[in-house]
Amino acid sequence: MLGVDDVAARLGSIGFRCRGCGACCRRVAEDSNLVLVSPAEVRAIMAATGMAWDKVAEPYPDFIDTGNGGKYTLAWCLRRTADACIFLRDGRCSIYAHRPWICRTYPFMLVDDDLGVSECPGLGAPLSPCDARDAAADLCRRQAAEAVEESGIRAVFHEASVPPGKRAVIDSEGVKVLDG
Ligand code: SF4
Known part of the structure; x- marks a missing residue:
């Protein structure tokens, strides 16, 4: 796993400054920019907005057959309108202080020992060592949070059963059977 200093050095050499264009919050294809x-x-956004779970999040759209007529998926995504995240209002994030890790660290991600970089018009802009370190620390925290969630899902998955004919999301909290 990369350390904060290594990640900061890489970020500094790539460069980045958010232009506030909101492009990363928009749906440019069916499965693009899923958060x-x-x-x-989800619970942090619910607490901040007063919205119900199903108004904030929807199941990740790739369902897997259980073999008994049921289907499951292993993640939640922020809900979107036909063209953007539901929290994008007047071109700005309306839950900025509570935005998820993916938004907080875009356009970067850590996958094991690799730094992934998504398309973004802000890439290449000068990034100060201090800002690079802050961004690197966020990326490392995100990677740690994702590892905790993945291990929670594995623990639940081990014992999970989806009722025949039903669809469910299996997450670190349990098996959540969906209506309809
Ligand atoms: S939560 Fe905010 S930053 Fe993240 S996709 Fe939605 S509007 Fe954009």
């Missing part, structure tokens, strides 16, 4: 959220992130 995966953990149960803890």
Whole structure:
């Protein structure tokens, strides 16, 4: 796993400054810019907005057959309108202080020992060592949070059963059977 200093050095050499264009919050294709959220992130947004779970998040759209007529998926995503995240209002994030890790760290992600970089018009802009370190620390915290969620899902998955004919999301909190 990369340390904060290594990540900061890489970020500094790539460069980045958010232009506030909101492009990363928009749906440019069916599965583009999906924002995966953990149960803890959904609950933080619910607490901040007063919205119900199903108004904040929807199941990750790729369902897997259980073999008994049921289907499951392993993640939640922020809900979107036909063209953008529901929290994008007047071109700005309306839950900025509570935005999930994916939004907080865009356009970067850590996958094991690799730094992934998504398309973004802000890439290449000068990034100060201090800002690079802050961004790197966030990326490392995100990676740690994702590891905790993944291990929670594995623990639940081990014992999970989806009722025949039903669809469910299996997350670190349990098996959540969906209506309809
Ligand atoms: S939560 Fe905010 S930053 Fe994240 S996709 Fe939605 S509007 Fe954009």
